[in-house]
Amino acid sequence: MESGTQIAIFYILAAMIVGSGVMVVTLRNVFHSLLFLVLCFFSVAGIYVLLHAEFVAAVQVLIYVGAVTVLLIFAIMMTAKIYSPSLKQFNEQVIPGLIIVSTILAVTLWVLSRTAWNVSKDVFVGQSTSAIGKSLLTTYVLPFEVVSVVLIAALIGAIVIARRD
Amino acid sequence: MLTLVHYLSLAAILFCIGIYGAITRRNAIGVLMAIELMFNAANINFIAFSKFITPTLLTGQVFAIFVIAIAAAEATVGLAIVILIYRHHKEINVDKINVMKW
Numbered sequence: 001m002e003s004g005t006q007i008a009i010f011y012i013l014a015a016m017i018v019g020s021g022v023m024v025v026t027l028r029n030v031f032h033s034l035l036f037l038v039l040c041f042f043s044v045a046g047i048y049v050l051l052h053a054e055f056v057a058a059v060q061v062l063i064y065v066g067a068v069t070v071l072l073i074f075a076i077m078m079t080a081k082i083y084s085p086s087l088k089q090f091n092e093q094v095i096p097g098l099i100i101v102s103t104i105l106a107v108t109l110w111v112l113s114r115t116a117w118n119v120s121k122d123v124f125v126g127q128s129t130s131a132i133g134k135s136l137l138t139t140y141v142l143p144f145e146v147v148s149v150v151l152i153a154a155l156i157g158a159i160v161i162a163r164r165d
Numbered sequence: 166m167l168t169l170v171h172y173l174s175l176a177a178i179l180f181c182i183g184i185y186g187a188i189t190r191r192n193a194i195g196v197l198m199a200i201e202l203m204f205n206a207a208n209i210n211f212i213a214f215s216k217f218i219t220p221t222l223l224t225g226q227v228f229a230i231f232v233i234a235i236a237a238a239e240a241t242v243g244l245a246i247v248i249l250i251y252r253h254h255k256e257i258n259v260d261k262i263n264v265m266k267w
Binding site for chain 1: 185198242
């Protein structure tokens with residue numbers, strides 16, 4: 001395992017995630033921040049591949065990059081006036097928000113660096129996709145079915161909420 | 166050597182960016198985008214724990230898939246509510262939508 005290449009890929013992906021994330025929350029044009037959100041989703045999928053989670057990376061690209069982005073594009077197109085560059089996009093909580101966020105980040109990183117994680121020495125061998133499929137239909141079959149009911153409820157709920165009456 | 170703390174720090178930074186966006190955006194769709202960033206940070210945590218703490222069980226990957234499914238449902242209902250609010254009020258900024266305040 002060439003560890004140096006992995007570290008380089010990790011830092012490139014991390015820089016892309018953080019940079020595009022900052023662009024998502026700071027750009028004035030919502031459509032441009034949506035495009036940076038797509039870049040951020042792709043980089044997160046790269047991080048998943050780096051962590052040997054190929055199936056989750058594929059699901060990330062399909063659902064986030066495919067479905068959620070199209071949904072957001074439709075919402076931006078259907079609500080006019082948010083696209084105009086003259087509109088004020090940020091409220092007056094920028095300075096308090098920066099203070100709160102930097103405090104949370106500092107405390108979290110401090111706790112992360114002090115915690116003794118019991119890292120396992122085991123290595124997963126075999127296909128992660130088939131193992132995920134097996135555990136979805138054996139150990140986690142009840143949450144799996146509940147999630148499908150939640151998805152149906154969200155589908156019907158979205159239609160009922162957004163239809164013209 | 167990449168350790169667990171690398172991935173957890175990246176997820177913490179991404180989560181804080183999401184919190185900042187959710188606090189400061191006026192646009193409801195921008196707030197939803199910031200919430201999606203926070204979901205992604207949580208998923209990075211799940212998969213990093215799955216790789217480093219329980220490598221043979223894949224529990225974290227299964228739960229990351231559940232999180233993605235719930236996030237899709239959340240985005241659907243949230244955007245439906247945003248479109249409904251826009252149709253009623255002709256307004257999308259969350260600091261103007263205060264009809265439920267006294």
